[in-house]
Amino acid sequence: MIDKQHTMTHTHIVYPEPPFDFFKTVGFSMYHKRRYGGEFFKEGIYSRLLTLKDNIVLVQARSLGTVNKPAVRIDLAAPKLSEEMKIFCQCTMSRVLGGDRSVIPFYELALQDKSLAPIIRSFYGLRIPQAPNVFEALVTSILGQQISNQIAKLLRTRLVDTLGPSVEIAGENYVAFPRPQDVVDAGFETLRKLSLSTRKSEYLIDLSNRLLSDDLQLEKMQNLSNTDLIQALTSFRGIGPWTAQWMLVRAFGRCDGFPFGDLALQRFMGQLINQGIRLGPKEALAVSERWIPYRSYFTTYIFAAGRVDGLKQ
């Protein structure tokens, strides 16, 4: 599977806290597709290229256990694999698979809620999959602003295919999510040619330049409170309340993010508790108070349910 002659490899097994459903979590992350952006899923193996500076590592994860006795085998392969990279990949994959945040406190709260209990049972073991880094999460969210989910996917795949570093391993081609430098190198015209709007192209290049010049140090924001984090994120051009809330959920590992401005979220909540009539942002926010401080989980679970078939259980 991996060409061992030209690569260094490393294997380890992680044991997430149960319940952990590998397939539901990966499926949710990838919309149950074989390929989604820089994520690949084939024959039970979830693959991704992770980048740190100039290093590129192929990471492959597969389930060895069950939902209640979870075990995940992680295989790394790269031309050169330092201890630093091994640790980086291990930490990153743990977040990507949502293994670092327990669902149990959320279940205790949600199972008391009659409207939510069936969804919890249907998606038992689903965790919150996170982007490997804040940059990828931000770019993905900016691409998804305003336009339909389908178009967002199209733009994302085009961006990854065109700008992302790629490697071929054992006859299989893998593409990594573009790094800030890749976006800057591509330039405005290239982004426009991918059908990104003038605004989105500007946002992405601006964001990448700030990251490269150390003007903006996203990972340092980890220490901020939710309120301060929202404040910090929305002070940048192209990041509004919707994007900032999704960052809490998808990038910063916060348990109580709630993108109340999201049209799909409002629709799903309307189906859940308002006879199918979409809630307004203020109503959604008011209703959500009963799920504090676990609204990132609520958001993930209601999207999982809503994507399948409305909210029909």
Place this chain on the structure above:
DNA sequence: GGCCAGGTTCGCT
């Protein structure tokens, strides 16, 4: 065929 889909900024009134 028209309208709406997983927002946000900016430049007009």
Place this chain on the structure above:
DNA sequence: AGCGAACATGGC
């Protein structure tokens, strides 16, 4: 402060 335009495609 309040409004409309901007990226493309598919489903109803």
